[in-house]
Amino acid sequence: MTKHIEAFFETENDAESAKADLQELGIEKELVEPIPEEADVLPIVPVAGSTNVGGAGISYDNIVHPGQDDTGKKHLTHVLHFYLSDEHFDRAIEKIGKHSGHMNEKHL
Template identity: 45%
Template structure:
């Protein structure tokens, strides 16, 4: 049986690295895309692997819009999520997939963990 996973990342590099690491598992239909800047995501939390089940830890505004600063030497804040990676994984590989997403700073909808 397959499970569908959608994970969000702060950088394209994090998403690409996670996708590459997931190739050792039995995944199918991997798809990565940028998240439009004007999109607002709520209820997205970091992926945590706690033994055989996944959980969540203290939600702190992981989704933030780009904030422009007045100081020209300081780059704009880039703490928002920019890329979505979705794929299907065999139920037997689900926890290992979550561990890989955690390693690559992935975030998931809290209702789907």
């Protein structure tokens, strides 16, 4: 079975690098696009802090105000959409975390 995944990144380069890294897992219908200004991306959390992938913890601020600084400026600018078979999900999460990706917490 395949699943649709969306991962959010600070730059287009981060999203494209993650996409290239995920190619070995056989992703399909991959697309990198800018996040619209009006998009509601809550609750997005850093992938590296959501799994056993990285050492960064999830802070309250990361959950309440993901991808924004104190001025409200968005730091998450691009989203990577793709489809992947369930068997490769854990490896995909590792690769997204490696590229400082964020995901909706309900998908983790």
